[in-house]
Amino acid sequence: MQYRKDKYGRPLSVLGYGCMRFTRKGGGIDIDKAEKELMAAYRSGVNYYDTAYLYPGSEAALGEILERNGIRDKVCIATKLPQYLVQRTAAFDRFFDEECRRLRTGYIDYYLMHQFTDFTQWEKLKALGILEWIAAKKQSGAIRNIGFSYHGNTGPFLKILEDYDWDFCQIQYNYLDETTQAGVEGLRAAAAKGIPVVIMEPLRGGKLVNLLPTGAKKAIASHPRGWTAAQWGLRWLYNQPEVTVVLSGMNSLEMVEENVKTAAEAGVGDFTESDFTLIDRIRQEIRKTEKVGCTGCRYCMPCPQGVDIPGAFRCYNAMYAESKSAGRFQYAQTVGMTREPAFATQCIECGKCEKHCPQGIPIREKLKEADRALRPLPYRIGIAVVRKYMFRKRQPKEKLS
Ligand code: SF4
Ligand code: SF4
Numbered sequence: 001m002q003y004r005k006d007k008y009g010r011p012l013s014v015l016g017y018g019c020m021r022f023t024r025k026g027g028g029i030d031i032d033k034a035e036k037e038l039m040a041a042y043r044s045g046v047n048y049y050d051t052a053y054l055y056p057g058s059e060a061a062l063g064e065i066l067e068r069n070g071i072r073d074k075v076c077i078a079t080k081l082p083q084y085l086v087q088r089t090a091a092f093d094r095f096f097d098e099e100c101r102r103l104r105t106g107y108i109d110y111y112l113m114h115q116f117t118d119f120t121q122w123e124k125l126k127a128l129g130i131l132e133w134i135a136a137k138k139q140s141g142a143i144r145n146i147g148f149s150y151h152g153n154t155g156p157f158l159k160i161l162e163d164y165d166w167d168f169c170q171i172q173y174n175y176l177d178e179t180t181q182a183g184v185e186g187l188r189a190a191a192a193k194g195i196p197v198v199i200m201e202p203l204r205g206g207k208l209v210n211l212l213p214t215g216a217k218k219a220i221a222s223h224p225r226g227w228t229a230a231q232w233g234l235r236w237l238y239n240q241p242e243v244t245v246v247l248s249g250m251n252s253l254e255m256v257e258e259n260v261k262t263a264a265e266a267g268v269g270d271f272t273e274s275d276f277t278l279i280d281r282i283r284q285e286i287r288k289t290e291k292v293g294c295t296g297c298r299y300c301m302p303c304p305q306g307v308d309i310p311g312a313f314r315c316y317n318a319m320y321a322e323s324k325s326a327g328r329f330q331y332a333q334t335v336g337m338t339r340e341p342a343f344a345t346q347c348i349e350c351g352k353c354e355k356h357c358p359q360g361i362p363i364r365e366k367l368k369e370a371d372r373a374l375r376p377l378p379y380r381i382g383i384a385v386v387r388k389y390m391f392r393k394r395q396p397k398e399k400l401s
Helices: 031-043 058-068 090-103 119-127 130-140 154-163 183-192 214-221 229-238 253-265 273-289 309-321 324-336 352-356 363-374 377-390
Strands: 003-005 011-013 015-018 048-050 076-081 108-116 143-150 168-172 197-200 243-248
Touching: 003 243, 011 015, 011 243, 015 031, 015 253, 031 058, 031 253, 048 197, 048 243, 058 076, 058 090, 076 090, 090 108, 090 130, 108 119, 108 168, 119 130, 119 154, 130 143, 143 154, 154 183, 168 183, 183 197, 214 229, 214 273, 229 243, 229 253, 229 273, 243 253, 273 309, 309 324, 309 363, 324 363, 324 377, 352 363
Parallel strands: 015 048, 015 243, 048 076, 076 108, 108 143, 143 168, 168 197, 197 243
Antiparallel strands: 003 011
16 A cells, blocks of 8 residues: 655555445445455555545444444544534534544544535634634544535635645545546645645546446557556546545445555556546547536435436436446336336426535436436336336235135
8 A cells, every 4th residue: 555645744545445335235334344345445554534424324334343343543534524514603513523423433533524615615614613613623632634525616615725724625536527626726726735635536436437438448448558447547646646545435345456456556657648648538438428427426315305316317327328228227227116216207396406416417407308318208108017017005915815
């Protein structure tokens, strides 16, 4: 494992563990599987573990795994204040204390204001006394480093960056987002101020691996480097000295192994002209096909009407990245064949989801477009027939016999 330094010189593994994507089982997290994967990463030198109040069950699972294995003081925990839920000063302590309870710890190594998209959110927190609260928490040692995660545009990012003496920040950044969100401009501005940058969505929620269009896959396969799609995404990041930690939501041992290997090998300045040309080619191929820029982060969920928003967009994009029938089949299977269907047409246009989407997707409009494409009439009829059969009311046994 390679390490880059935080603001105070502490070595952080260049690969961070994104605990948002622990495998789910039934209504919760598959803790035993998560433990195996997380401990494999730990044994390979990963020392940065990222979670959030908002990720269902994630803080509690991480706390349990670290305690079970007696490694809390050997790793760094990063978690986040759900600033969008804060309306009063007392909420700072209420959320922080609850997070510490869930994580079974008395201190947080890296604490972030979660999901800023605009300067006004930081202003709201300041009006509620966040500066005094942070100072007290740092003084007591309950918070070691203070930062923010960001999903808006470059302008407000730079303003937030300038407004406070942050210890670190976290941005969505990958080769598709080089000039969107905080972008390379934001990354370099942070680095110029000596602020370490943690990268989230390095593979756009897996899209830069699983949903690459055929043209991009072919370009990768024929390149002499022989790297996988995930390696191209991660190596493009590690090539940049301004990047400190790259988070990856690892939920298989193979994924841990592959990412650890990349993190051990990849270095700053490794990329050649030919490598950059390949990245350009992949970008062009993706942009030719992508219909909705959804990363699958699920911040928009749950929808009160039960719509599977990221599911609909994933299938819609799959229609163009893979094939029409592949996307439609996935939609019928994952959205249509559950007891409570989750079709886009269930949307009543309340707009709640759009307020939470860090990508600024006009969800209501795109859902209509997606459902029209994913469920033409023959599919509607077919799905209705199958649903009728699958979910018909069972008669009591005595009436059947
Ligand atoms: S706008 Fe539609 S999809 Fe979004 S939360 Fe409301 S009902 Fe759900
Ligand atoms: S629609 Fe937006 S908030 Fe919802 S999963 Fe996609 S990117 Fe995330």
